[in-house]
Amino acid sequence: xxxxxxxxxxxxxxxxxxxxxxxxxxxxxxxxxxxxxxxxxxxxxxxxxxxxxxxxxxxxxxxxxxxxxxxxxxxxxxxxxxxxxxxxxxxxxxxxxxxxxxxxxxxxxxxxxxxxxxxxxxxxxxxxxxxxxxxxxxxxxxxxxxxxxxxxxxxxxxxxxxxxxxxxxxxxxxxxxxxxxxxxxxxxxxxxxxxxxxxxxxxxxxxxxxxxxxxxxxxxxxxxxxxxxxxxxxxxxxxxxxxxxxxxxxxxxxxxxxxxxxxxxxxxxxxxxxxxxxxxxxxxxxxxxxxxxxxxxxxxxxxxxxxxxxxxxxxxxxxxxxxxxxxxxxxxxxxxxxxxxxxxxxxxxxxxxxxxxxxxxxxxxxxxxxxxxxxxxxxxxxxxxxxxxxxxxxxxxxxxxxxxxxxxxxxxxxxxxxxxxxxxxxxxxxxxxxxxxxxxxxxxxxxxx
Numbered sequence: 001x002x003x004x005x006x007x008x009x010x011x012x013x014x015x016x017x018x019x020x021x022x023x024x025x026x027x028x029x030x031x032x033x034x035x036x037x038x039x040x041x042x043x044x045x046x047x048x049x050x051x052x053x054x055x056x057x058x059x060x061x062x063x064x065x066x067x068x069x070x071x072x073x074x075x076x077x078x079x080x081x082x083x084x085x086x087x088x089x090x091x092x093x094x095x096x097x098x099x100x101x102x103x104x105x106x107x108x109x110x111x112x113x114x115x116x117x118x119x120x121x122x123x124x125x126x127x128x129x130x131x132x133x134x135x136x137x138x139x140x141x142x143x144x145x146x147x148x149x150x151x152x153x154x155x156x157x158x159x160x161x162x163x164x165x166x167x168x169x170x171x172x173x174x175x176x177x178x179x180x181x182x183x184x185x186x187x188x189x190x191x192x193x194x195x196x197x198x199x200x201x202x203x204x205x206x207x208x209x210x211x212x213x214x215x216x217x218x219x220x221x222x223x224x225x226x227x228x229x230x231x232x233x234x235x236x237x238x239x240x241x242x243x244x245x246x247x248x249x250x251x252x253x254x255x256x257x258x259x260x261x262x263x264x265x266x267x268x269x270x271x272x273x274x275x276x277x278x279x280x281x282x283x284x285x286x287x288x289x290x291x292x293x294x295x296x297x298x299x300x301x302x303x304x305x306x307x308x309x310x311x312x313x314x315x316x317x318x319x320x321x322x323x324x325x326x327x328x329x330x331x332x333x334x335x336x337x338x339x340x341x342x343x344x345x346x347x348x349x350x351x352x353x354x355x356x357x358x359x360x361x362x363x364x365x366x367x368x369x370x371x372x373x374x375x376x377x378x379x380x381x382x383x384x385x386x387x388x389x390x391x392x393x394x395x396x397x398x399x400x401x402x403x404x405x406x407x408x409x410x411x412x413x414x415x416x417x418x419x420x421x422x423x424x425x426x427x428x429x430x431x432x433x434x435x436x437x438x439x440x441x442x443x444x445x446x447x448x449x
Contacts, residue, residue: 036065043097091321107145146315151356153381183248186271195261198253202412213237214391227440280374310401407443
């Protein structure tokens with residue numbers, strides 16, 4: 001079918017941000033009780049997923065005969081691999097980590113197992129406890145195709161000690177102009193003023209950059225699907241981002257995405273970082289972070305809008321082509337359950353409990369104490385953003401840092417590469433976005449047909 005061909009052709013550009021949880025039924029379904037099975041799980045190499053791999057022995061102990069093999073990849077590689085697998089029906093993976101962007105589209109195409117009845121029937125799982133905005137993002141036609149491992153918005157994180165030493169303060173709702181001014185003061189030979197993603201990819205560079213564009217008044221498309229990539233507000237937002245990186249950003253930003261900026265902030269090489277709110281739980285883990293207790297967290301910076309920031313979730317899903325669907329569904333339910341959160345807290349530390357997925361997480365006494373620095377703001381920002389209209393003008397899709405059309409992954413990746421070239425000094429922002437306009441308009445034209 002047409003959409004399947006589009007996804008397959010764009011394999012390297014598709015972002016996988018969530019895993020869809022299926023019910024017991026599915027193509028090639030095999031009972032885990034009938035024989036020993038090995039589940040192959042494709043996932044992004046974020047710290048929370050590494051925690052899941054570390055704790056998988058608990059699931060394997062409770063489910064004799066079931067082994068779980070983790071295949072961890074960088075975001076771009078994961079998206080390419082999973083997209084190609086589900087779009088072609090190859091069936092290489094039993095469980096996949098995919099994002100809120102893909103789940104409803106893939107579910108509607110019949111590529112993911114429908115988990116609706118299975119989740120509702122399991123009272124102990126308590127599907128109603130999942131945050132409603134996140135749950136809605138993982139559904140299509142009233143059916144839920146994935147469950148969130150963790151949810152997030154984006155916030156500004158800053159080193160309070162560095163700010164104090166420089167005589168600076170940070171407001172709870174900063175503007176980008178305030179952030180840029182502080183970053184320039186904090187930029188020294190010892191540490192950069194700010195870290196921002198520069199690695200090409202719609203889920204890498206353009207995750208934060210799209211929110212910057214939106215608060216500057218820009219958008220990928222207008223209500224009639226006319227591309228706005230080289231319109232003045234879009235250009236202004238991108239130019240600001242590029243200039244800030246040049247003036248006070250980290251070294252070699254084109255090589256940096258989430259993990260790289262996280263490492264630099266933890267090691268004291270940067271003073272600020274604008275990125276996913278989930279990073280706060282890692283930064284505040286006293287067992288692994290040198291900056292635990294030294295960080296401050298505030299809303300995403302703005303310019304012309306009242307709020308900014310994205311809304312996202314990494315989810316677990318079961319492809320329809322899984323040959324071990326029953327066991328796969330059991331695993332995704334285990335990894336997103338209340339019991340799993342207790343296991344993480346008691347085994348690895350309460351700051352490492354996956355945030356932004358379940359309402360009950362924020363009522364756990366130990367978590368409330370351990371996550372006091374970031375849990376309240378995480379809920380606040382997730383409830384403050386508006387996926388229906390994140391910028392100044394109405395848009396014909398629901399989503400903040402992505403456009404929910406199959407072509408966007410390819411469009412976003414190509415334009416991100418052009419912007420990365422501008423960051424690296426190989427071209428200008430105007431030249432990059434003029435080329436990006438042509439790419440984006442070709443995809444916009446398809447929506448009019």
